[in-house]
Amino acid sequence: MARKTAAIVRVENQLIRFTAPQPFEAEEVITTLGGKKSGKYVILALKNPRATLLVDEEGRLVVHGTNHSEVAWAAAREMLLRLGRPDEGLTTEKGPLVVSFDYGQPLRIDQVPEYYPNFEVDSRLECVRISDDLHNMDLLFFSNGRGIALGARHKNLVKMATSHWGSRFDSKRLFVKVLVNSPAESVEAEPEIVDEPLDVSEDVE
Numbered sequence: 001m002a003r004k005t006a007a008i009v010r011v012e013n014q015l016i017r018f019t020a021p022q023p024f025e026a027e028e029v030i031t032t033l034g035g036k037k038s039g040k041y042v043i044l045a046l047k048n049p050r051a052t053l054l055v056d057e058e059g060r061l062v063v064h065g066t067n068h069s070e071v072a073w074a075a076a077r078e079m080l081l082r083l084g085r086p087d088e089g090l091t092t093e094k095g096p097l098v099v100s101f102d103y104g105q106p107l108r109i110d111q112v113p114e115y116y117p118n119f120e121v122d123s124r125l126e127c128v129r130i131s132d133d134l135h136n137m138d139l140l141f142f143s144n145g146r147g148i149a150l151g152a153r154h155k156n157l158v159k160m161a162t163s164h165w166g167s168r169f170d171s172k173r174l175f176v177k178v179l180v181n182s183p184a185e186s187v188e189a190e191p192e193i194v195d196e197p198l199d200v201s202e203d204v205e
Contacts, residue, residue: 007162008102011155012148015095016063016072020085023059033082044079051075062095069094097152101162103145106176107169112141115172135161145175 026042029035035044035055041062042055049071054062061079063072069092080087109128113119119128122140127147129140137152139161149158169175 006159007166008104009155009159009162010100011067011097012100013065013098014067014069014072015097016066016069017093017095018061018063018072018076019091019093020059020061020080021089022085024055024061024083025059026055028083029055029079033079046075046078049074049078053079097149097155097158099149099152099155099158101147101149101158103147103162103166103175105145105178107141107143107145108174108176109141109143111172111174112169115174116168132161132165135164137161139165141165 026035026037029042029044030037033044035042035053037043040057044053044055045051046053049066051066051071052064053075054064056062061076063075066072066075073092076090077087080090112128113121116130119130119141122129125140125142127140127142129138132139135152135157137157138150140148140150147162149161152158152161
């Protein structure tokens, strides 16, 4: 059954790195703000705005856990304010995105590798995934028709990737036909799909 609408695409996380004229000192963040040392990073969790801040070995600040650059800027300014520093001269670099998408129809992921051998089965996450070199990102597809794009550089690229693969799945009839006639009638689906919550995590490097 061909889809009538495009996939819904939403940015879940945008990594942004800030560089200040005076590098951030790990010990200063730990003693003044209560940051925690974790490997090569010092980690600080903010509640308002909600974000996770990481200071690397070079004294740069990485803001993780936001989906808008304005929120990341607010988090960086909040940290500077607490350290008694101005925000003049602060520069930024945008890192990769984590983007979710939803086709609105269940997908027969067990049949996807039969038609597209480049897909791998991820038994831990119960999905199929591919390193999409054409769009320069990793894509995870779940049986409920939802998915995750990792390492994307722009939301529009994710839209192109989901359209690309959605068209190919359509051509092989891999989307499940779902009919909802009325509130009083039962939902007819073929086959039954169990919609389980996603358990996806990303390690920050």
